[in-house]
Amino acid sequence: MAIITLTTDFGYKDPYVSALKGSIYSELDQALLVDISHQVTPFDTQECAYIVKNAFHYFPEGSIHLIGVDAEATPENQHLVVLLQGHYFIVANNGIIELLMGDQQPEKVYSVALPNAASLSFPEIHVLAKVACHLARGGTLEVIGKPFEGLKGTKDFxxxxxxxxxxxxxxxxxxxxxxxxxxxxxxxxxxxxxxxxxxxxxxxxxxxxxxxxxxxxxxxxxxxxxxxxxxxxxxxxxxxxxxxxxxxxxxxxxxxxxxxxxxxxxxxxxxxxxxx
Structure with a gap:
């Protein structure tokens, strides 16, 4: 089974990290979870990208990286699944993936289309975790979304x-x-x-x-x-x-x-x- 990594700005005082892990184990009790970091400065996409960028390539190809920073969906901040260098990234369209990519081009980019996903206040559990479990079970991108163009640029950084x-x-x-x-x-x-x-x-x-x-x-x-x-x-x-x-x-x-x-x-x- 594929490894699922977790990166958030939740910190450890609140129940959010445990709730996220519990939701994944409830759906996939054999899940292999690895924390990259839960201490990202809140909403700091540049800091998040640096941490993930310098950790993910140590994991085997096929690993699934759930990124819960600035992850609430809006018309300008869609939930995405990006296949990059053989790794899956589940992330919002907030510039993180562009910083991760550098000079590389993704193999696939899909927008996530789950029922009522945009209206949920805890997308890490109700959307991103469900997508991670789907991929970990061997599910395809076509089932949970559709091809997407329009990744946000990050030239200012x-x-x-x-x-x-x-x-x-x-x-x-x-x-x-x-x-x-x-x-x-x-x-x-x-x-x-x-x-x-x-x-x-x-x-x-x-x-x-x-x-x-x-x-x-x-x-x-x-x-x-x-x-x-x-x-x-x-x-x-x-x-x-x-x-x-x-x-x-x-x-x-x-x-x-x-x-x-x-x-x-x-x-x-x-x-x-x-x-x-």
């Missing part, structure tokens, strides 16, 4: 080139549990326009001229500990998702603070790269 290739203008896309700052500037874009040139990265009042491959990459272990960079120092790296990230080395966001609090950064703050 993409990094872009300015000054005839001399600058990349991006922004903060996500802040993780460590307080690390993750941007929407990916390595491919950076390398394509760098062309061997020196660069400066400007973020708040910081100027950075080197990007590392790992968190400890900026530590010169040949120096004595008292003379080398280490815990508490600010650095930039390309993370495992291939995007530019800023971090405080070995910080703890819950005690001394992370890059978000110590540098004073927040979601969607600008990040600029200047090539010299």
């Amino acid at each position: 993409e990094a872009h080139i300015t000054d005839n290739g001399k600058k990349i203008q991006g922004s903060i896309e996500y802040i993780d549990n460590y307080g690390n700052i993750i941007t929407n500037i990916d390595r491919h874009l950076f390398e394509a326009y760098r062309n061997g040139r020196d660069f400066e990265i400007l973020i708040r009042d910081k100027k950075i001229t080197e990007v590392y491959e790992s968190y400890s990459g900026f530590v010169n272990f040949e120096l004595e500990k008292s003379k080398r960079k280490g815990p508490g120092d600010f650095l930039a790296l390309f993370n495992s998702a291939g995007v530019l990230e800023f971090a405080i080395y070995k910080s703890n966001a819950k005690t001394v603070g992370g890059a978000r609090t110590l540098i004073g950064l927040k979601h969607r703050d600008p990040v600029t790269i200047i090539f010299n």
Whole structure:
């Protein structure tokens, strides 16, 4: 049976996560449920897309990903099932799937057509979960919907080139549990326009001229500990998702603070790269 993953902005205080899982088990008691996250900032589609995008490809093809963020149906926010890279995504047409796609094109996009689906206030249970169970049982898309065109674009969330290739203008896309700052500037874009040139990265009042491959990459272990960079120092790296990230080395966001609090950064703050 296919795995069903769950991503929502429900949090854990309320009964919503348990109710969602219970509704799936009531319909499909052998379901294989995996939580991706239930701590997405409410209605933050960009943050949700980043989390799912960097988790789903670790699951086997045929997995079903239920995304319950900004999921209430409206005439402009239809419920969809999207087949992308061999995975099924059950999601509202709110821009999340476009962010997930990147340069890829979906194999299929279907709008969901269940009776009275648009009028329900808990669509994750009454619509998305039912669609997930249908697919997990081997059901086809044609039974629960019809082909759809009109995915919402998300160009406003993409990094872009300015000054005839001399600058990349991006922004903060996500802040993780460590307080690390993750941007929407990916390595491919950076390398394509760098062309061997020196660069400066400007973020708040910081100027950075080197990007590392790992968190400890900026530590010169040949120096004595008292003379080398280490815990508490600010650095930039390309993370495992291939995007530019800023971090405080070995910080703890819950005690001394992370890059978000110590540098004073927040979601969607600008990040600029200047090539010299």
